């Protein structure tokens with residue numbers, strides 16, 4: 001949709017941290033960081049042998065590590081903030097290079113400490129955690145140690161780590177290199193153009209159905225030229241992980257889902273229930289996909305429709321929303337939950353902690369970051385006045401609120417798994433979307449909002465399970481032997497059909513090659529956390545009305561616990577539900593069904609009106 005280019009957001013103020021890369025305070029922080037690293041390095045020899053002196057050294061090192069992490073993160077955030085506004089900022093680029101050295105040193109210096117924590121006896125850990133400054137890390141320590149049965153010997157771990165650089169990680173890098181150099185031949189209008197993957201992917205957001213399909217075909221053709229390399233890569237990555245599972249099974253069997261589930265701080269039973277609920281509600285999700293296709297006047301949902309915008313109905317454009325208006329919309333929607341939430345939004349803007357300018361060298365996308373020393377959040381985006389920008393701002397402010405309510409907690413309790421990371425953001429986004437829907441004055445505005453909801457529903461409830469099912473089948477089959485190109489295509493097509501059913505126009509059989517997530521060498525199953533986060537936050541949102549005025553303090557208490565318990569413990573304590581049982585998840589899906597109904601009713605209304613016009 002065309003937008004008046006005059007609308008933009010404010011620039012952020014970073015001067016509360018450092019006046020610039022030359023600020024002496026920044027150099028002082030780096031010197032202090034170096035001193036902390038040196039002190040820790042001096043203590044390292046005391047970690048062997050593992051006796052009382054080792055425990056005392058580990059406690060000292062843990063405190064040094066916390067302080068060092070804060071300084072390193074603070075300067076890193078500053079460099080990243082400068083670079084996201086101006087990718088060509090020379091000083092920030094140099095600072096980033098310097099920081100790489102510190103990061104490497106940080107990893108090396110604290111490796112012995114982390115091995116001590118993993119390898120220590122239960123008594124030693126009890127004694128280690130008896131220090132009041134170290135005690136808050138209890139959850140982190142115990143959760144990390146839950147997988148200590150998988151540990152190989154120190155020498156073996158170090159060998160694996162060394163070999164993996166040119167082993168599993170090399171395959172990941174090869175994939176990135178192919179993706180970065182890929183040229184797609186796309187039909188644009190009636191001329192064929194050659195363009196890179198990023199630019200071609202941008203066309204998948206075209207409002208023109210044929211354009212999206214052409215872009216999708218071009219991307220798949222480009223990947224087909226590399227299908228043998230991708231096959232070698234995906235087989236090697238899966239094979240490496242399966243071999244590691246085998247090696248790590250000396251004490252008890254290790255499954256390929258153990259690591260991703262643990263990383264997300266959930267259990268296998270929860271994952272199984274989550275996917276079962278998605279499967280039980282396939283018909284609803286497929287209905288949403290079919291309605292999206294119908295809105296474009298066609299019978300089937302194509303793989304190229306995943307990121308399609310709402311169809312344009314014609315009629316008056318709703319016009320751009322100024323940044324100030326956006327802030328008011330968000331503050332009043334947030335304020336419906338509690339006045340503190342509205343005040344938080346206004347504070348973020350007043351303190352100039354939001355970056356929304358338009359600039360030629362700005363990084364794309366939006367994110368929330370924060371300074372570790374002052375524990376103040378920052379929101380980054382490019383604000384151009386579209387309705388989707390308002391939603392993005394609401395989303396990022398949700399992340400900011402999450403970190404803000406945790407600002408007084410010990411460092412070791414302030415990080416949370418990916419499964420809970422989108423809780424506050426999705427919550428904030430949903431609040432504002434509902435407010436916009438209530439205020440909407442045109443069918444197009446309502447369509448835009450409900451369309452986004454349907455896109456999210458089909459992405460999380462159909463596409464994510466498709467990816468999961470493929471990946472699980474891949475790992476299962478790979479246990480026997482490497483798979484051939486055609487087998488991977490068939491396996492992927494089958495997963496698409498299994499989830500999309502009759503709503504699907506055709507499966508995306510090259511998705512195993514075109515989806516980057518299957519080639520991240522550092523982690524596997526980068527899919528189910530999205531489904532978890534989506535349904536968990538909507539489930540929480542659905543409880544807002546039921547809890548009335550009590551809701552906000554309970555919400556804050558829940559957010560504050562995200563860094564010190566598993567998702568199951570969190571849900572039991574704050575929502576009084578079991579994530580291992582389908583009830584909570586099913587209630588959330590039932591609430592979504594009403595949105596699908598609303599979307600269908602709107603479509604019907606638009607279709608009736610259009611027929612009347614003819």
Ligand SMILES: [Zn+2]
Pocket residue numbers: 395399422425
């Ligand atoms: Zn987010």
